[in-house]
Structures are given as structure tokens and as C-alpha cells.
Amino acid sequence: MYDVIIIGAGISGTTLARELSRYKLKVMVLEKEYDVATEATMANSAIIHSGHDPKPGTLKAKFNILGNRMYQKMSEELDIPYLPCGGMVVATTKEEQDNLLLLYKRGLENGLLPEEITFLSREDILVRETNISDMVMSGLDLPTTAVTFPWEAAIANLENAMDNGVELLLETEVTSISKTDSFIVNTNHGAFKSKVVVNASGVYADIVNNMFQPTEFTIRARRGEYYVLDKDVYEINSVIYPVPSTKGKGVIITPQFHGNVLIGPTSKFVDIKDISRTTPQGLEYIKNLAKRSVKNIPYHKVIRSFAGGRATSSTGDFVINDINKTGFINIGGIESPGLTAAPAIAVYVTENLVAKHVELVKNENYNPRRRKVLRISELSQDELSTLVKKDSSFGKIICRCEKITEGEVIDSINRNCGARSIVGVKNRVRAGAGRCQGGFCQTEVIRILSRELKVDKMNVNYQKEGSYILKSRTKGE
Numbered sequence: 001m002y003d004v005i006i007i008g009a010g011i012s013g014t015t016l017a018r019e020l021s022r023y024k025l026k027v028m029v030l031e032k033e034y035d036v037a038t039e040a041t042m043a044n045s046a047i048i049h050s051g052h053d054p055k056p057g058t059l060k061a062k063f064n065i066l067g068n069r070m071y072q073k074m075s076e077e078l079d080i081p082y083l084p085c086g087g088m089v090v091a092t093t094k095e096e097q098d099n100l101l102l103l104y105k106r107g108l109e110n111g112l113l114p115e116e117i118t119f120l121s122r123e124d125i126l127v128r129e130t131n132i133s134d135m136v137m138s139g140l141d142l143p144t145t146a147v148t149f150p151w152e153a154a155i156a157n158l159e160n161a162m163d164n165g166v167e168l169l170l171e172t173e174v175t176s177i178s179k180t181d182s183f184i185v186n187t188n189h190g191a192f193k194s195k196v197v198v199n200a201s202g203v204y205a206d207i208v209n210n211m212f213q214p215t216e217f218t219i220r221a222r223r224g225e226y227y228v229l230d231k232d233v234y235e236i237n238s239v240i241y242p243v244p245s246t247k248g249k250g251v252i253i254t255p256q257f258h259g260n261v262l263i264g265p266t267s268k269f270v271d272i273k274d275i276s277r278t279t280p281q282g283l284e285y286i287k288n289l290a291k292r293s294v295k296n297i298p299y300h301k302v303i304r305s306f307a308g309g310r311a312t313s314s315t316g317d318f319v320i321n322d323i324n325k326t327g328f329i330n331i332g333g334i335e336s337p338g339l340t341a342a343p344a345i346a347v348y349v350t351e352n353l354v355a356k357h358v359e360l361v362k363n364e365n366y367n368p369r370r371r372k373v374l375r376i377s378e379l380s381q382d383e384l385s386t387l388v389k390k391d392s393s394f395g396k397i398i399c400r401c402e403k404i405t406e407g408e409v410i411d412s413i414n415r416n417c418g419a420r421s422i423v424g425v426k427n428r429v430r431a432g433a434g435r436c437q438g439g440f441c442q443t444e445v446i447r448i449l450s451r452e453l454k455v456d457k458m459n460v461n462y463q464k465e466g467s468y469i470l471k472s473r474t475k476g477e
């Protein structure tokens with residue numbers, strides 16, 4: 001019997017798993033996919049929003065501000081990339097300038113301190129951003145805005161939770177849920193009993209909720225498409241937001257931790273099966289809107305485009321509740337700013353909802369720190385030489401674009417919640433995330449995965465079970 005079963009290993013489920021691991025609880029995470037963080041947590045803007053935008057009084061506003069204040073500490077403890085670059089909202093018309101004033105009041109009402117939201121003149125903006133468009137008239141400064149690596153944040157949270165005793169079952173899809181004395185959670189890999197069930201299943205949250213008890217909310221997928229620019233080809237120092245509209249935050253220009261720049265997203269309701277498609281219309285729309293905020297974007301330096309799906313709830317807000325106090329807890333409708341809000345939602349759900357059903361006794365062995373990730377790019381020449389003398393695999397570059405060594409790839413596989421596929425390696429250590437998008441390193445990654453996981457090279461997966469990329473042998477072995 002589990003104390004808590006969490007359905008879904010996106011940022012909502014993984015931050016909750018880590019929070020629960022502070023206590024002596026038997027916790028299991030069930031994830032239908034081959035790896036964690038493959039859905040909304042994989043494809044978003046990666047921004048730790050300041051909290052200037054959500055409607056005051058909503059759960060989005062409350063948990064955005066609280067989550068933003070938790071991210072830096074969490075990133076240090078879990079060794080997750082964190083770029084405290086700040087952000088600014090830029091106005092390009094008189095009407096947008098008037099809306100900046102409303103946004104300013106909204107930010108203060110949501111709980112931003114006066115020094116966390118201030119006005120900028122065009123001259124102030126030009127001092128910071130040389131690529132700002134000629135249309136920009138003035139702006140709002142949001143210094144607490146930051147950028148993370150969303151899937152790495154989820155992976156690190158779950159790895160740390162597992163280090164502290166949480167269990168994970170991948171490729172395990174919840175198919176039905178019932179309750180007598182306790183919950184019975186049925187999956188394609190058998191049934192599990194639990195005192196509490198948490199539904200953190202993203203765009204499927206209404207379907208999973210209805211497996212237990214139909215209630216009033218529904219979820220629609222709202223797709224966002226993006227361009228990714230190669231690293232170090234475009235200078236942008238802070239997150240540049242347009243003035244938000246009823247459709248959302250608009251097309252944002254976002255610097256990334258490793259020097260790339262994201263441009264997007266769009267906003268369109270779509271069928272769940274169409275979430276990850278990019279479209280010529282969507283990408284054209286991004287170009288047309290981005291040029292209002294910034295100029296000289298080198299689109300010939302785009303290395304990829306992608307799309308993700310927001311889980312938009314019919315309630316217009318996050319759905320966080322304990323249905324009829326049964327112990328079936330929803331963390332649903334977690335669209336933006338869900339990445340930012342996740343650690344704060346995890347604390348709230350643990351202390352206010354889960355605590356009503358199981359006793360929270362401190363886990364004295366809880367360690368908030370994840371074992372440090374060895375990134376050779378962060379080492380001095382002396383440190384690197386010492387490491388290579390101890391383990392020569394850290395001297396062998398596998399991914400030339402991102403300068404990732406064999407040692408780093410091996411480490412990404414041999415951790416709790418480790419990589420099991422080519423994309424899994426890319427998401428953990430960036431081998432394949434650079435300019436050539438894996439063209440050179442993929443065969444090396446296959447070789448290492450095959451050896452470390454003890455599977456034939458022909459059976460190494462690209463992303464999901466059965467997604468083999470080698471078709472047949474050419475020269476014997």
C-alpha cells in the first residue's frame with residue numbers, strides 16, 4: 001500500500017514527489033511515457049515569470065509569485081541551470097503604453113515589491129538591449145524574471161526524490177481508478193493501492209479526473225510554436241515580452257542558459273494529437289510579431305523549431321483541489337505560469353491537502369541536494385586534467401557542438417531517473433542539442449547507451465520503446 005501515488009512526471013508531479021520525500025511516506029510516480037518530462041514540461045518558454053501578468057486573486061497569481069521566489073534555491077540544491085537575466089515588457093503604441101500602467105498595478109497587487117517592477121524609458125531599454133526595435137516606446141522592468149531548463153528541472157527533482165526513497169514506474173499508463181477503503185489505481189502494468197492519489201497528468205487531467213469522479217472542469221490543448229536560434233548568434237540580455245493581450249503573453253524573445261535564443265510562442269487550440277506539430281502559418285506569425293519588439297533576428301541561424309501544448313482549463317485558472325475531501329487531489333489546468341509555480345504548488349498540496357489524509361513525519365535522512373552533475377564546461381583546466389587522470393572518459397569529446405564528453409553521457413545514464421534513449425541523453429547533458437542536432441554524436445551516443453544499458457545497438461531507442469534508428473548491420477558487427 002502506497003501513501004501517495006502521483007500520476008504524471010512533468011514538473012508538477014516531479015516537484016511534488018521531491019516535496020513528499022521530505023517525509024516518511026511511501027510514494028510512487030506513474031508515468032505513461034518512456035521518460036519523464038516529455039509533454040508540456042518539455043516544450044515551453046522556460047521562463048521563471050516574475051508574477052506581473054496573472055489576474056490578481058487567482059491561483060496562478062498566488063503560486064507564480066511564491067514559485068518564483070523558490071527557484072534559485074531549488075536550482076542550487078539540484079544543480080539545475082538558472083539564468084537570472086531579468087525581463088522587460090515593451091510597449092510599441094500609445095495604447096500599449098496605457099496598458100503598461102495597468103500591468104504595473106497588477107504586478108503590485110499580485111505581490112511584487114516596488115523595486116521588482118519599475119518603468120523604463122526607451123533610452124533605459126537601449127542601454128540594456130541594442131537589438132530593440134525602432135517601434136519600442138517604453139517598458140516595464142521585471143528584474144526577478146529568470147530562465148531555467150524545464151525538463152532538467154523535472155528530471156533533477158525526480159532524481160532527488162528517488163535518492164530520498166520515491167519510486168518511479170515509466171511506461172505505466174493509468175487506465176481507471178476506484179475507491180473503497182483505499183484507492184485502487186489500475187494501469188497497463190497492474191493495480192496499485194494508495195491512500196492518496198494526485199492527478200498531475202497535464203492535458204489529460206480532465207480524463208484522469210473523470211476516471212474517479214466526473215467534475216466540472218475540462219482541459220483543451222493550446223499549442224505554442226517556437227524557433228530556436230543557434231547559440232551566441234544574437235545578442236539579447238533579458239526576456240523581452242510584448243504587452244500581454246487576452247490571448248496570453250504574446251511572442252516572447254527569450255535568452256537561454258547556454259546562449260541560444262527562443263522566439264515564440266503562438267497560441268492556438270488544437271486536438272491533443274496535433275500538439276507537437278509546427279506549421280508554416282504559426283512560424284510566419286512569430287516572425288511578424290517578434291519584429292515589433294526586436295530587430296535583426298538572424299533567421300538563417302535557426303537550428304530547430306518545436307511546439308508544446310498548454311493544458312488550458314475551462315475554469316480559467318489552475319485546478320488544485322481534493323475532490324470531496326476523498327484524497328483524490330487534482331493539480332490540473334497547469335498552463336503558464338505552471339513551470340514557475342510548480343515548487344510552490346508542491347508545498348501547498350503537501351501541507352494542506354495530502355496532510356489531511358496521511359501523517360507528515362519528517363524523513364531525517366532527507367538530502368535536498370542532488371549529486372552534482374560533472375559538466376566539463378564548468379571545470380578549470382587543472383580540475384579537468386585531474387578528472388581525466390582519474391577517468392579518461394571525461395577526456396573524450398562525444399558531442400562537438402556542445403562539447404560533451406563520454407564521461408558526462410555515462411553519468412547521465414547511471415543515475416536515478418537516468419537516460420534510456422538518445423533523446424534522454426540529449427535532455428540530460430545536451431549531447432545532440434547543438435548546431436548539428438545530433439548528426440555527429442548520435443552514433444557515439446548509441447554505442448554508449450548500448451554498452452551501459454546492456455542492450456544490442458539495434459535496440460537502442462531514439463525516444464520511445466521501439467523507436468530504433470539503426471535498420472540493419474552493414475559490416476558484420
Ligand SMILES: Cc1cc2nc3c(=O)[nH]c(=O)nc-3n(C[C@H](O)[C@H](O)[C@H](O)COP(=O)(O)OP(=O)(O)OC[C@H]3O[C@@H](n4cnc5c(N)ncnc54)[C@H](O)[C@@H]3O)c2cc1C
Binds near residue numbers: 007174175265
Ligand atoms: C508553449 C508553452 C509555453 C509555456 N511557457 C511557460 C513559461 O515560460 N513559464 C512557465 O512558468 N510556464 C510555462 N508554460 C507552462 C508549463 O510548461 C506547464 O505549466 C508545465 O510544464 C505543466 O507541467 P505538468 O507536470 O502539469 O504537465 P506535463 O508536463 O504535461 O506532465 C504531465 C504528465 O502526465 C503524464 N500522463 C498523462 N496521462 C497519464 C496517465 N493516464 N497515466 C500516467 N501518466 C500520464 C504525461 O505523459 C506527462 O508526462 C508553458 C507551456 C507551454 C505549452
